[in-house]
Amino acid sequence: MNYKLSKKILEQIENVKRILVNCHRSPDPDSVGSALALTRVLTQMGKEVKVICPTGLPQDTKFLVGSDTIERVGFDKFDFGKFDLFIILDSGSSQMVTGLRDPMKFPIPTVVIDHHKTNLLYGDINLVDAKTSSTAEVLYLVFEDWGVKPDKEISQALLTGILADTGVFEYPGVTGKTLGIAQKLIEVGADKDEIILNVFKTISFSKLKFWGEIIRRMELDEKYGFVFSALPYDVYSEFEKPVSAKETGSSLFATVVEGTKFGMIMVEEDKGVLSISLRARGNAFDVSKIAEKFGGGGHRSAAGAKVYDTEFEKAKEAVLQGAREVVNEVGKG
Numbered sequence: 001m002n003y004k005l006s007k008k009i010l011e012q013i014e015n016v017k018r019i020l021v022n023c024h025r026s027p028d029p030d031s032v033g034s035a036l037a038l039t040r041v042l043t044q045m046g047k048e049v050k051v052i053c054p055t056g057l058p059q060d061t062k063f064l065v066g067s068d069t070i071e072r073v074g075f076d077k078f079d080f081g082k083f084d085l086f087i088i089l090d091s092g093s094s095q096m097v098t099g100l101r102d103p104m105k106f107p108i109p110t111v112v113i114d115h116h117k118t119n120l121l122y123g124d125i126n127l128v129d130a131k132t133s134s135t136a137e138v139l140y141l142v143f144e145d146w147g148v149k150p151d152k153e154i155s156q157a158l159l160t161g162i163l164a165d166t167g168v169f170e171y172p173g174v175t176g177k178t179l180g181i182a183q184k185l186i187e188v189g190a191d192k193d194e195i196i197l198n199v200f201k202t203i204s205f206s207k208l209k210f211w212g213e214i215i216r217r218m219e220l221d222e223k224y225g226f227v228f229s230a231l232p233y234d235v236y237s238e239f240e241k242p243v244s245a246k247e248t249g250s251s252l253f254a255t256v257v258e259g260t261k262f263g264m265i266m267v268e269e270d271k272g273v274l275s276i277s278l279r280a281r282g283n284a285f286d287v288s289k290i291a292e293k294f295g296g297g298g299h300r301s302a303a304g305a306k307v308y309d310t311e312f313e314k315a316k317e318a319v320l321q322g323a324r325e326v327v328n329e330v331g332k333g
């Protein structure tokens with residue numbers, strides 16, 4: 001057994017008929033790949049499954065078979081009455097599930113399966129394995145506990161989550177275990193080249209130009225050891241609001257500057273709402289500590305948060321101040 005909870009989760013599933021599965025707000029390939037893999041497994045068990053998401057899907061997830069069946073819904077008026085169980089994947093908080101500003105108590109039984117170390121354990125059952133690369137990898141281990149052998153399509157969805165959440169095995173924390181699972185998925189027919197082409201090598205020209213703007217505005221805080229770039233709403237609008245450009249740009253450019261421990265990309269994605277992506281350079285600094293200061297969360301090497309109801313310059317200064325405080329605290333500790 002990989003997880004003690006696997007059996008309990010399987011019992012919950014066996015007792016019900018209609019299961020709801022989520023993709024989190026602005027879903028990444030781990031969220032979508034995990035949801036589609038679980039859906040296929042549950043369908044093979046004879047369950048009725050629906051996948052819902054509070055936002056549209058970004059381009060880099062649409063190549064996955066079944067992604068067109070994911071329904072965009074508003075959680076504030078969604079009818080849970082048609083479902084017996086809600087299985088929540090890759091989401092550290094209920095806000096990440098719903099895209100709403102306030103926490104939500106779901107009216108049906110919930111199972112949370114995740115790998116965010118800041119997970120708030122808001123489900124009735126919570127299987128959170130923060131040592132694992134991706135929710136897709138956690139699911140692989142759960143399926144193994146259930147005696148489920150992934151077919152080609154499930155393998156492709158799971159390998160997508162693993163490759164995306166590890167930057168193709170690049171990020172700190174990737175172990176031989178992750179590589180071993182990837183090997184098994186490839187042996188069943190997962191196509192790494194298709195995943196890499198679609199997730200990492202299919203960037204819209206406008207997103208590339210937005211990355212250019214991120215780099216152009218980037219500043220180096222030599223004293224505290226980080227880089228940051230902050231873009232106000234009018235600039236974000238001018239570049240046609242590229243979806244997930246902040247997160248991917250952050251992974252690419254906030255992690256590479258000599259002399260830094262981490263980097264932050266801040267984009268005012270709605271008027272008065274500053275969205276922050278944090279990435280560590282190497283493994284020496286835990287960026288989730290900064291995210292948590294602003295009500296967000298994530299992983300040691302990748303995290304995010306939002307600052308609400310604050311004018312752009314003030315929000316940006318608050319984030320910089322908060323980051324410097326965390327650097328000081330860590331330095332002292």
Ligand SMILES: [Mn+2]
Pocket residue numbers: 030031090115134135165
């Ligand atoms: Mn993930």
